[in-house]
Amino acid sequence: MTAMDDIRPAPPAPAAPALPRWIAKLTDIESVNYALTNWLPRRSATQAMGWLSKVEQPLVAKASIALWRTFCDVDLSDAAEATWPSLHAAFIRRLRPGARTFRADAQQLSAPSDGIIVASGRIASDSIVQAKGRRYSIAELTGGEGEAYIGGSFVTLRLTAGMYHRFHSPQDAVVERVRYFPGDCFNVNPPALKRVDRLYCRNERATVRLRLDDGTPVLLVPVAAILVAAIRLTFLDTVRLLRERSDPVATLATPVAQGEEMGWFEHGSTIVMLTPAPFVLADGVQTGDRVRAGDVLFDRVVIEEI
Known part of the structure; x- marks a missing residue:
């Protein structure tokens, strides 16, 4: 039985705000979801997002993480940290000891x-x-x-x-x-x-x-x-x-x-x-x-x- 490497634990991050109902209903429509996430220029959008996610400016990081948590089902309760310098750092977060x-x-x-x-x-x-x-x-x-x-x-x-x-x-x-x-x-x-x-x-x-x-x-x-x-x-x-x-x-x-x-x-x-x-x-x-x-x-x- 092997646990993950020890990482200093942190208090749980605050809960994300609920997604507005009309947006949730819209993205639940499969054809709309597919169009929104695949018809756009995928490679260009990916390169732009990659750049934005790594910006380590406090206001940019806080806003982008808040937006991510609004539109995605994000559970940060087992994260090793409670704050991150960028959206990218939150994406690739490590977990607290014993989380897995x-x-x-x-x-x-x-x-x-x-x-x-x-x-x-x-x-x-x-x-x-x-x-x-x-x-x-x-x-x-x-x-x-x-x-x-x-x-x-x-x-x-x-x-x-x-x-x-x-x-x-x-x-x-x-x-x-x-x-x-x-x-x-x-x-x-x-x-x-x-x-x-x-x-x-x-x-x-x-x-x-x-x-x-x-x-x-x-x-x-x-x-x-x-x-x-x-x-x-x-x-x-x-x-x-x-x-x-x-x-x-x-x-x-x-x-x-x-x-x-x-x-x-x-x-x-x-x-x-x-x-x-x-x-x-x-x-x-x-x-x-x-x-x-x-x-x-x-x-x-x-x-x-x-």
Whole structure:
């Protein structure tokens, strides 16, 4: 059982103001939500938001954090700090001690992040579910790494804009390969998942291949989204990787313990987690669940020899 690193606790942040009813009703209309978050110039909006979020001017920071908390479901009660110098600092906040506990045993895998399970199930072929009525190829998603996971299981975790944005190792393992894919920055919310074919394969993303102690591979695919669409890894300089290599692939041998921080999103996004057989979804885990980093997602089915 591995708890997150100790961080000095802070008093809880004040509650966010309620969203005006007419705005809430408008954004609840799927077609309007999709149009507002995908028809605008996505890359330009993302670059502008990335710049604004990092402005460390007290009035700008206070106003932008207040606006973020008004429009998003933000829970800061478990944050390590109560104030931040910028919106970006609030996005990538750390948590107070004990806020998450990773409790998978040697035959299980933990959730690498907080999130909502938007899709899950067995991997019967190269095609897996994006949303009802839409599927995509894991070979395309991963750049050809998907074959090892056919017969296994998957979970897709959506991190909303207000959630804790850091992700962690689901088990004791070694990070052996990272590949970064440049791409678009579509929103990854339900209205977009229902309308955009192969959305995860089109967005900016990375594949992070872990190798468990017994040699079993596990693949994490962090997928970026609109507004501050960057993925950052704690064990690899991703900016340098993109800048210096025409084919941004890194071969590594970096050990990570279960619960150890692996990286963060600079806004809400998605992690697709692929596991080979004999891993299956843990009892009670299903699409629609809201999980927290450290919750058990997968069990290894142990077949006893007769």
